[in-house]
Amino acid sequence: MSDTPDLAVRDLHVAVEGKEILKGLSVEVRKGEIHALMGPNGSGKSTLANTLMGHPRYEVTSGQILFKGQSILDMEPDERSRLGLFMAFQYPVAIPGVSVANFLRSALNARLAPSEKNGNGAMPRKKGIGPKEFRTLLKEQMGLLRMDETFAGRYLNDGFSGGEKKRAEILQMAILRPEIAIMDETDSGLDIDALRIVSEGVNALAGPHMGVLVITHYQRILDYIKPHFVHVIVDGRISLSGGAELALELENRGYDWVRDQDEVEAP
Ligand code: ADP
Ligand code: MG
Numbered sequence: 001m002s003d004t005p006d007l008a009v010r011d012l013h014v015a016v017e018g019k020e021i022l023k024g025l026s027v028e029v030r031k032g033e034i035h036a037l038m039g040p041n042g043s044g045k046s047t048l049a050n051t052l053m054g055h056p057r058y059e060v061t062s063g064q065i066l067f068k069g070q071s072i073l074d075m076e077p078d079e080r081s082r083l084g085l086f087m088a089f090q091y092p093v094a095i096p097g098v099s100v101a102n103f104l105r106s107a108l109n110a111r112l113a114p115s116e117k118n119g120n121g122a123m124p125r126k127k128g129i130g131p132k133e134f135r136t137l138l139k140e141q142m143g144l145l146r147m148d149e150t151f152a153g154r155y156l157n158d159g160f161s162g163g164e165k166k167r168a169e170i171l172q173m174a175i176l177r178p179e180i181a182i183m184d185e186t187d188s189g190l191d192i193d194a195l196r197i198v199s200e201g202v203n204a205l206a207g208p209h210m211g212v213l214v215i216t217h218y219q220r221i222l223d224y225i226k227p228h229f230v231h232v233i234v235d236g237r238i239s240l241s242g243g244a245e246l247a248l249e250l251e252n253r254g255y256d257w258v259r260d261q262d263e264v265e266a267p
Contacts, residue, residue, distance in 0.1 A: 004069055005030050006211055007052075007085070007180045012063035014044075014051050020061070021047045023236035029180055031211045034202070034225060036247060038216055039233035040255045045215045048233075049184040053077050053087040067180070082111055086178030088169045094157040100168055101152040104175045105134045111176050141174040145204060163193040170201030177210070184215045199224030219251035232258050 005028035014022035021044045051058040054077040109128030206212050230246040231238045
């Protein structure tokens, strides 16, 4: 764990369609750390995730997002990805006709491409990873994650179950090897099977070379992932941070007492 945070969010204010949603949120994530961001519905969790990845609808009105010391506010999502930031999407799209393997190879080559601009966008100059080399990597990672090899041949998210979508997401993370991964979990409908897949994936991949920010409404996921830090977001800012024990306290007491505490402590 280094001194400079790999991801530093400082006093971030974000507006969506003119309405302020994030109201001074700060958080730091380093490689080797697992952070959980928890909070009630509508508190701004997905807004943070979307803003970090550079979704155009989320307007940063003030504050900073630094990745490895560099501001990423003016960067496009693909540039952020090339730098080593990864976001698992809450609602992945199906791409019939494109296999999981082909999709992952394209994604990896895009990640490896030099970021120089060429006309309308960044163009990969090199060939990237070759098919044979990629197959070896894919096989190795699928083995690590204990995935069936036939999975790579299926069309991406086409008829996938919730659990299989999560599997595709985790595999993408394993192949792209981000330095910081952000996982925004659905607030509902994440069944136990999907939850287990995500958790096992995070546990297998998190380590000294990767930091993770797991965003979740429910405490359940934390039965499987043990975070080093837990942050509670209420009304667009983090009102409480602590260790894994904080998640347990939230499970027992809900979010209301954090809200109350916020009122007491507010100037
Ligand atoms: P959470 O993920 O914590 O449930 P969100 O970040 O999704 O919360 O939403 C926080 C608030 O911002 C909500 O009031 C929501 O209606 C609003 N919001 C978020 N994204 C959008 C959007 N794309 N368009 C309009 N309002 C949005
Ligand atoms: Mg959300």
